[in-house]
Amino acid sequence: MSxxxxxxxxxxxxxxxxxxxxEALWAGGCVRDFLMGNEPSDFDVxxxxxxxxxRAVFGKRRTLAIGESFGVIVVLGPDRTAGQxxxxxxxxxxxxxxxxxxDTVTFSTAREDARxxxxxxxxxxxxxxxxxxxxxVGGRIDLEYRILRAIGDPEERIEEDKLRMLRAIxxxxxxxxxxxxxxxxxxxxxxxxxxxxxxxxxxxxxxKMLAHASRAKGIRMLDEAGxxxxxxxxxxxxxxxxxxxxxxxxxxxxxxxxxCVLSLAILFRQLPTEADISGxxxxxxxxxxxxxxxxxxxxxxxxxxxxxxxxxxLVDKVPLLLRGRQxxxxxxxxxxxxxxxxxxxxxxxxxxxGQGAEAREHFAYCxxxxxxxxxxxxxxxxxxxGADLIALGLKPGHEFSQLxxxxxxxxxxxxxxxxQQAIEWINKHxxxxx
Numbered sequence: 219m220s221x222x223x224x225x226x227x228x229x230x231x232x233x234x235x236x237x238x239x240x241e242a243l244w245a246g247g248c249v250r251d252f253l254m255g256n257e258p259s260d261f262d263v264x265x266x267x268x269x270x271x272x273r274a275v276f277g278k279r280r281t282l283a284i285g286e287s288f289g290v291i292v293v294l295g296p297d298r299t300a301g302q303x304x305x306x307x308x309x310x311x312x313x314x315x316x317x318x319x320x321d322t323v324t325f326s327t328a329r330e331d332a333r334x335x336x337x338x339x340x341x342x343x344x345x346x347x348x349x350x351x352x353x354x355v356g357g358r359i360d361l362e363y364r365i366l367r368a369i370g371d372p373e374e375r376i377e378e379d380k381l382r383m384l385r386a387i388x389x390x391x392x393x394x395x396x397x398x399x400x401x402x403x404x405x406x407x408x409x410x411x412x413x414x415x416x417x418x419x420x421x422x423x424x425x426k427m428l429a430h431a432s433r434a435k436g437i438r439m440l441d442e443a444g445x446x447x448x449x450x451x452x453x454x455x456x457x458x459x460x461x462x463x464x465x466x467x468x469x470x471x472x473x474x475x476x477x478c479v480l481s482l483a484i485l486f487r488q489l490p491t492e493a494d495i496s497g498x499x500x501x502x503x504x505x506x507x508x509x510x511x512x513x514x515x516x517x518x519x520x521x522x523x524x525x526x527x528x529x530x531x532l533v534d535k536v537p538l539l540l541r542g543r544q545x546x547x548x549x550x551x552x553x554x555x556x557x558x559x560x561x562x563x564x565x566x567x568x569x570x571x572g573q574g575a576e577a578r579e580h581f582a583y584c585x586x587x588x589x590x591x592x593x594x595x596x597x598x599x600x601x602x603x604g605a606d607l608i609a610l611g612l613k614p615g616h617e618f619s620q621l622x623x624x625x626x627x628x629x630x631x632x633x634x635x636x637x638q639q640a641i642e643w644i645n646k647h648x649x650x651x652x
Contacts, residue, residue: 227300228261229346231276231293235305236347238275240267243328243343243352245306250339253351253361254393263305264331264343272305288323310334311378329354336375336382337389338367366390366397372404380411383445384423391427391436402443409444420449421519428481434471437485452515456488469568479525480561483532484568486512491534528558532565539566540577542584548630554588555597563588601629601640610644621647 221229228244235242242265248258265272272291273281282292289307308331309323328343332354335341339361343352351358355369366389368375368382376382383405390397397405412420427436440446441463447454456462469484491513492506507513512533516526538545539553539562553562563584570578588596602625604614612618625643628634634643 222257223297223299224261224295224301225257227295228263228303231261231263231303231305232346234275235263235265235267235272238267238271240265240271240275241308241328242267242305243345245331245343246335246340249342249344249351250357250361252344253342253358260301261303263303264308264328265305266308266327267305268307268325272307289325328352333369335369336379337386338365338369339389339393339395341369360398364393364395366393366395366401368398368401368404372398372401373408376404376408376411380408380415381419381423383409383412383443384420384427384440384449387439387443387445388423388427388430388436391432391439392430394432394435397439405443405445409448412445412448417518417520421521424449424519425478428470428478429476431476433473433481434467437470438467450485452489452511452518453485462488465572468571472568472571473564475561475564477561479528480532480565482519483529483536483561483565486515486529487533487536487565487569489515489533491530528561531556531558532562535562536565536569539563539584540569540573540580542580542587544580546627546631548627550584550587551591551596551630554584554591555593559588598629600626601634601637602644606641607644610641612644612648 228248232242232244242263244252244261245264246262248261251258267275269283269286269289269291272293273283276293280294282294284290284292285306289309291305293303293305295301295303307325308328310326310330311323311334332341332343335355338355338357340357341353341355342357344350345352356367360367366386368386386397386401386405389395427433430436437446440449441457446457457466466485470481473480473484489511492510507530510530512530513526516529521529535553535556538549542550542553545553553559556562563581566581566584570581600622602622604618604622607618607621608614612621621644624647625634625640628643629640634640
C-alpha cells in the first residue's frame, strides 16, 4: 500500500537531510496526529541543519526563506499533492517582548528545542526512517491519559505567547482531553492578558474552534476559564442568562454544518440586525444595517464582509422561517431559494430542539414545501426588468424599484406567471395612480 503523497515527501525531506549528514526528525503536531492514528494534514521537520544548509541541500528554487531569521525554511514538493514541508533548525528562544515571537533565537539541540514548545503532545519528535519516537517532554504519556499539559512552567509558556491560552482550550476540546490542573490554573490567572493578542490571531483560533465538532466543549471551556467575555464581549450579557447559555451549547453540540459562520450566528442570535438610528437626519436602511450590533461585532472580529452579511441574514431570517406556514409565498420562496438556505434550515432545526410543537410544525412545513417544490418554481426568472419598465414609459427612481419588487412578489405568490400578465399588472397599477 503506497503512502499518501504528502507523507512520502515528508519522509524524503528527512532522508535527504540525513544523507547530507544532518539530524532530521518529524516534529510537533504531525507527530501527535500520527501517534493518534490520524493522517497529518501537513508535516514539519526539525533539523540540526542551519537555514542556509537546508537551502543548499534542496536548492533555492525548491525552498522559500519565509522565516529564515527564526530558522525556518519551507521546502516545496514536486507537485501539489506532495505539498510543502516546513523545515526548522533546532533552537531555543529568548524572551518574547511582543507576547508572540521570540526576540532572538539560538540554534541548539533536539532536546532543547522540545522544551521551548507549547504543549507536551506537540513537543515530540519522530524518526520516520527508523520508525522511532523521541519524546523529551512526556507527550506520549499525556496522549495515553488524554491530558493537555504545558511544557515546563505553564505561566512561562503563556507569558511567551498569550494566544496559547486559546490554543490549549481548542486542542483540549478537539481531542476531548482534560486540561492539566496547573495549566488550567495558569490560564484562569492570566486570562485578562489575552487582550494584548491581535484580533486577527484571536479570530483565527475562534474560527478553528467553532468549525470543529467539539465547538460546544470549546465554548464551555472558554467560559470556565474566564476567557469567553474577553474574546467575545458581545456575548457577556446574553450568556449571563443560564437558559440562553445552555440552549446555545446544545445547539452547538448538535450542529451538523461545521461552519464558523453558523456557529457565530447561533451564539449571537439575539443581537439586533438593525440599529435604532431614527434620530439621525436622513437615516437610511443601509445606515441601520451598517450600525447594527451584528455588523459591528463582525467588524470587531475582522470577519469578511460576506461573512458578516451571512451572519446578519441568518439572525434576521430564522424567526421568519419558524413561522413558515404563515408566510406569504414570496417570503417563503425567498428564504428557501437563498444561497444560504441550508445554513438557515440547520439553524432553525437547532432552535426547534428547545421549543414547542408549534415551532417544529412550522419547520416541518418548510422542509416539506422545499422537498415538493421544483427549483424553477422557487426562483423563476423575473418576468420584467428595468429595461422593460423604461420601454413602458417609466423613469428610473424609487417607484421604479418598488414596482419591480411588487411584480416579483406577485409572480412568486403565483398570482401572475406570464410576461404579458406582468405588463398588464404594471399598467393597472399606473392607471390606479392617475
